Amino acid sequence: MQSKTENKTLLQKADNFSEWYNEILKRAEVLDVRYPVKGVYTWYPYGYKLRNLTYSILKALMDREHEEVLFPLLIPKDELMKEKEHIKGFEDEVFWVTKGGSTDLDIPLALRPTSETAIYPVFKVWIRSHRDLPIRIYQVVNAFRYETKHTRPLIRLREITSFKEAHTAHASRADAEKQIKTAIATYQEFFDLLAVPYIITRRPNWDKFPGAEYSIAFDTLMPDGKTMQIATCHLLGESFARTFDIKYEDDDGALKFVNQTCYGISERCIAAVIALHGDDHGLVLPPEVAPIQVVIVPIVFSSKGKSEAVEKACSDVYEGLKEAGIRAFLDDSEERPGAKYYRWEMKGVPLRIEIGPRDVSSNSCVFVRRADFQRMQVPQSEVVPEVNRAIKEIQELIHKHAKETFFANIHISKAVVDDKEGMEELRKTAEHNIVSLFLCEDERCGADLEQRIGVTVLGVAINENEEAGKCIICSRKARRVYVARAY
Amino acid sequence: MQSKTENKTLLQKADNFSEWYNEILKRAEVLDVRYPVKGVYTWYPYGYKLRNLTYSILKALMDREHEEVLFPLLIPKDELMKEKEHIKGFEDEVFWVTKGGSTDLDIPLALRPTSETAIYPVFKVWIRSHRDLPIRIYQVVNAFRYETKHTRPLIRLREITSFKEAHTAHASRADAEKQIKTAIATYQEFFDLLAVPYIITRRPNWDKFPGAEYSIAFDTLMPDGKTMQIATCHLLGESFARTFDIKYEDDDGALKFVNQTCYGISERCIAAVIALHGDDHGLVLPPEVAPIQVVIVPIVFSSKGKSEAVEKACSDVYEGLKEAGIRAFLDDSEERPGAKYYRWEMKGVPLRIEIGPRDVSSNSCVFVRRADFQRMQVPQSEVVPEVNRAIKEIQELIHKHAKETFFANIHISKAVVDDKEGMEELRKTAEHNIVSLFLCEDERCGADLEQRIGVTVLGVAINENEEAGKCIICSRKARRVYVARAY
Numbered sequence: 001m002q003s004k005t006e007n008k009t010l011l012q013k014a015d016n017f018s019e020w021y022n023e024i025l026k027r028a029e030v031l032d033v034r035y036p037v038k039g040v041y042t043w044y045p046y047g048y049k050l051r052n053l054t055y056s057i058l059k060a061l062m063d064r065e066h067e068e069v070l071f072p073l074l075i076p077k078d079e080l081m082k083e084k085e086h087i088k089g090f091e092d093e094v095f096w097v098t099k100g101g102s103t104d105l106d107i108p109l110a111l112r113p114t115s116e117t118a119i120y121p122v123f124k125v126w127i128r129s130h131r132d133l134p135i136r137i138y139q140v141v142n143a144f145r146y147e148t149k150h151t152r153p154l155i156r157l158r159e160i161t162s163f164k165e166a167h168t169a170h171a172s173r174a175d176a177e178k179q180i181k182t183a184i185a186t187y188q189e190f191f192d193l194l195a196v197p198y199i200i201t202r203r204p205n206w207d208k209f210p211g212a213e214y215s216i217a218f219d220t221l222m223p224d225g226k227t228m229q230i231a232t233c234h235l236l237g238e239s240f241a242r243t244f245d246i247k248y249e250d251d252d253g254a255l256k257f258v259n260q261t262c263y264g265i266s267e268r269c270i271a272a273v274i275a276l277h278g279d280d281h282g283l284v285l286p287p288e289v290a291p292i293q294v295v296i297v298p299i300v301f302s303s304k305g306k307s308e309a310v311e312k313a314c315s316d317v318y319e320g321l322k323e324a325g326i327r328a329f330l331d332d333s334e335e336r337p338g339a340k341y342y343r344w345e346m347k348g349v350p351l352r353i354e355i356g357p358r359d360v361s362s363n364s365c366v367f368v369r370r371a372d373f374q375r376m377q378v379p380q381s382e383v384v385p386e387v388n389r390a391i392k393e394i395q396e397l398i399h400k401h402a403k404e405t406f407f408a409n410i411h412i413s414k415a416v417v418d419d420k421e422g423m424e425e426l427r428k429t430a431e432h433n434i435v436s437l438f439l440c441e442d443e444r445c446g447a448d449l450e451q452r453i454g455v456t457v458l459g460v461a462i463n464e465n466e467e468a469g470k471c472i473i474c475s476r477k478a479r480r481v482y483v484a485r486a487y
Numbered sequence: 488m489q490s491k492t493e494n495k496t497l498l499q500k501a502d503n504f505s506e507w508y509n510e511i512l513k514r515a516e517v518l519d520v521r522y523p524v525k526g527v528y529t530w531y532p533y534g535y536k537l538r539n540l541t542y543s544i545l546k547a548l549m550d551r552e553h554e555e556v557l558f559p560l561l562i563p564k565d566e567l568m569k570e571k572e573h574i575k576g577f578e579d580e581v582f583w584v585t586k587g588g589s590t591d592l593d594i595p596l597a598l599r600p601t602s603e604t605a606i607y608p609v610f611k612v613w614i615r616s617h618r619d620l621p622i623r624i625y626q627v628v629n630a631f632r633y634e635t636k637h638t639r640p641l642i643r644l645r646e647i648t649s650f651k652e653a654h655t656a657h658a659s660r661a662d663a664e665k666q667i668k669t670a671i672a673t674y675q676e677f678f679d680l681l682a683v684p685y686i687i688t689r690r691p692n693w694d695k696f697p698g699a700e701y702s703i704a705f706d707t708l709m710p711d712g713k714t715m716q717i718a719t720c721h722l723l724g725e726s727f728a729r730t731f732d733i734k735y736e737d738d739d740g741a742l743k744f745v746n747q748t749c750y751g752i753s754e755r756c757i758a759a760v761i762a763l764h765g766d767d768h769g770l771v772l773p774p775e776v777a778p779i780q781v782v783i784v785p786i787v788f789s790s791k792g793k794s795e796a797v798e799k800a801c802s803d804v805y806e807g808l809k810e811a812g813i814r815a816f817l818d819d820s821e822e823r824p825g826a827k828y829y830r831w832e833m834k835g836v837p838l839r840i841e842i843g844p845r846d847v848s849s850n851s852c853v854f855v856r857r858a859d860f861q862r863m864q865v866p867q868s869e870v871v872p873e874v875n876r877a878i879k880e881i882q883e884l885i886h887k888h889a890k891e892t893f894f895a896n897i898h899i900s901k902a903v904v905d906d907k908e909g910m911e912e913l914r915k916t917a918e919h920n921i922v923s924l925f926l927c928e929d930e931r932c933g934a935d936l937e938q939r940i941g942v943t944v945l946g947v948a949i950n951e952n953e954e955a956g957k958c959i960i961c962s963r964k965a966r967r968v969y970v971a972r973a974y
Contacts, residue, residue, distance in 0.1 A: 032609060032612075032613075034609065034612050035558075035559055035605075035608075035609065036563055036566060036608065037559060037561050037562075037563055037596065040559035040560075040561060041559070042556065042557070042558050042559065042609055043556055043557040043558075044556065045554035045555065045556055045624065048554075048555050048556055048557055049555075051557075052555070067532035067535075068532065068535050068536075068539070069529065069530055069531065069532055069535055070529070070530040070535055070538075070648055071522075071529050071530075072522055072524060072527035072528070072529065072646055073527075073629060073646055074524050074527060074645075074646065075524075076523050076524055079523060091588065091589075092588040092589070093587070093588055094587075094588060095584050095586070095587050095596075096584065096585065096586040096587075097582050097583065097584050097585075097598065098583065098584075098585045098586060099582070099583040099585060099595075100580075100581075100582050100583075100633030101578065101579040101580055101581060101633050101635075102578075102579070103633075108586075109524065109582075111584065118522075121522075121523065122519060122521065122522065122529055125519075125521050126519075137532065142560060142629070146587030146588050146590075148588075158561075159559055159560055159561065161557055
């Protein structure tokens with residue numbers, strides 16, 4: 001479906017990330033943005049393969065201790081409105097179905113913005129006794145937000161097409177908190193497989209999930225210096241259980257409220273893969289999620305016509321890789337090798353194998369790594385083990401590179417209260433960095449800081465040494481928090 | 488999640504199919520119907536595993552020559568309204584989103600009832616030249632119908648959760664017609680794997696898909712004697728291409744309209760599996776789609792306590808099956824064997840393996856087939872090959888049984904025009920059978936017959952010998968059509 005008159009010039013990631021991002025989604029055929037509704041997009045076949053591979057990893061991780069289910073999209077207004085905090089957080093961004101055919105519905109139906117209020121009334125009937133607990137379920141669904149801000153493919157959507165949401169219910173708060181820890185560890189595993197670095201913070205109280213006791217979030221850093229939230233885990237405690245009357249009979253016969261958690265990941269995980277790893281030549285996909293891990297390109301010169309020996313060598317290599325379970329593609333189309341390089345580089349195929357007449361005579365081939373264009377001569381007899389080794393190395397290389405960039409952009413500030421110069425410097429640093437500074441838990445200090453240096457308070461990092469200090473705004477006792485400009 | 492006070496009595500399929508169907512969905516934990524919106528339901532974990540296995544078969548069949556994509560759910564009113572025939576067919580059953588937050592939307596958005604009008608505007612920009620053709624894509628999505636009739640889980644839904652819709656575009660009508668043939672063959676393969684028998688007919692002109700030139704449909708026969716449409720394939724010709732201006736440049740430079748097809752399957756395929764194969768003990772699942780293909784039940788008597796030898800034999804058998812890629816489950820819970828039999832029979836597990844102390848001493852075990860409760864002694868050393876053989880036999884047995892019932896309920900009528908007695912007999916026969924009779928293509932004759940004997944005209948069977956005769960209503964020249972009471 002790629003137009004034949006495609007512009008073959010390089011992309012310019014550093015100059016204008018936003019333009020680069022839109023252009024790469026188009027040229028690599030990830031998403032088509034030409035749909036006549038704001039904030040909703042079409043997945044191309046290639047993009048959807050990337051999506052499916054990414055989500056099959058996520059599902060496999062979830063399947064270890066969750067069961068997949070599917071709840072309805074439509075939530076009656078009265079159910080959605082039950083949890084006061086929750087609805088306050090969502091009421092401005094809910095799409096409402098008000099008509100069926102030409103009939104006005106008795107009760108408007110919301111398109112789920114998230115599924116707490118669809119799932120928990122059913123939890124109420126599923127849960128009777130402590131023997132029914134814990135319940136751990138997840139679903140991968142479309143969800144809807146009436147975004148009024150600027151929408152952006154995969155990042156800020158009116159239809160989130162791939163919302164993986166998990167919901168759990170437990171007999172005790174300790175069990176729920178333990179579940180949050182497991183969820184965090186699982187998400188770490190997931191993003192490590194995507195080679196996406198992150199910080200994990202506990203969101204400030206004024207920015208937690210509506211209805212939660214606290215929210216833990218994963219943020220990564222985009223090339224334009226803004227952070228993007230890529231996962232959240234919420235301890236709900238008993239708030240929804242009380243609203244939806246979800247009780248269980250404990251082994252002492254007492255009726256108790258369950259303790260709940262929920263945690264989610266959307267297609268922003270794919271936005272991160274694209275944005276962090278891609279370069280001016282196009283996508284750079286980690287082998288774990290690449291729809292094609294290895295592309296084989298026969299080097300034939302039109303003046304000399306086809307070479308049967310080259311064709312045979314290519315097809316032997318292809319069959320060997322396929323048999324070994326590697327996602328390989330043999331590009332034996334009529335195009336020039338250069339045009340093929342361009343296409344598969346754009347699509348981020350991790351490894352290219354070139355085989356030409358000279359390679360055939362030496363029984364070898366050439367590996368070219370997409371991530372750094374490193375070339376290597378490999379004996380044809382060694383292709384399968386060498387590809388497996390290369391795939392592993394490329395995965396690590398991409399991860400290493402992303403982590404280096406990420407951590408180079410975390411700035412530990414020593415600025416203190418009333419340091420005007422330091423504040424101005426902070427503002428500049430925060431334009432392209434995550435900044436760690438001392439801030440107390442008072443919402444007013446957060447708001448003040450956000451206004452002064454144009455950042456969002458991400459929160460206190462979990463799993464990091466707690467360093468005590470003085471709030472940069474009010475000089476009261478404070479802990480280090482991360483702040484950044486955020487998506 | 489199964490309530491501990493579950494009624495352990497047998498179901499009564501023959502007496503009241505409708506009640507049996509609802510009861511089995513609940514007891515086998517396929518779907519939970521307790522959701523506060525009419526016609527939408529929750530997939531239980533077990534049901535969703537059955538759904539995923541069924542759809543992974545369908546997807547693998549589609550992947551042979553289609554690419555998976557994903558288009559938006561929301562369709563702007565003006566796009567949906569473009570194709571006159573099409574919208575006439577759907578306007579009464581479209582859900583409309585009219586509000587975002589508290590804002591009225593400029594243009595109401597339909598929840599897709601089907602995706603022609605979402606996909607074809609994008610086809611217009613994807614298709615430029617004959618080299619872009621054919622396009623063959625599919626998606627598995629939720630779709631919505633504002634059903635005013637009695638809704639029924641998996642069968643008549645307001646949210647169809649698992650709509651597999653394929654859309655293709657071709658350079659010529661001949662290519663499109665060929666595609667319809669391929670689609671039919673693929674669907675035959677699919678339903679054969681589900682052991683679901685069907686007839687394939689060309690729907691009468693007055694009952695074709697709105698906007699199609701003709702529609703081919705698969706119908707199966709439910710235990711209450713009504714047919715259920717389980718798949719449709721539509722030749723769209725140029726109608727949508729003209730509406731949405733989808734043209735390609737042929738190799739002679741001329742701009743031509745593409746020729747299109749679409750075809751779909753919904754979760755009715757799972758309704759058919761449940762309804763056709765199930766019995767008074769619960770589900771009977773074909774091994775191809777059974778979430779658990781083999782359950783191993785240790786036979787221990789509480790008076791004698793646990794037997795390590797039995798436990799070891801069970802776990803050896805379990806490990807062997809798992810290693811062989813068979814979906815096995817070892818039920819080593821504390822319940823009595825009888826309670827376990829009940830549960831796994833209800834859930835339709837195709838094969839049960841019982842191992843007790845006596846079996847251990849003879850190094851054997853007992854196979855019990857769910858479909859016919861046949862018992863067989865098998866040496867433990869032969870378990871894996873014997874399970875593989877049993878799985879194959881059970882699949883065939885279920886299919887054979889379903890086909891026998893199906894074809895025994897097809898009645899070839901010899902009734903002729905003005906035969907009042909024959910007509911009364913037909914009416915009675917059609918209460919529980921598919922009837923084949925002569926009917927011309929005049930809609931009035933169809934309507935007349937439908938009214939007189941309370942049936943729906945399904946259409947002329949494809950791939951059957953064409954027999955000429957006289958229309959039972961008007962005695963003009965006619966072909967044999969199938970008629971039946973229909974869902």
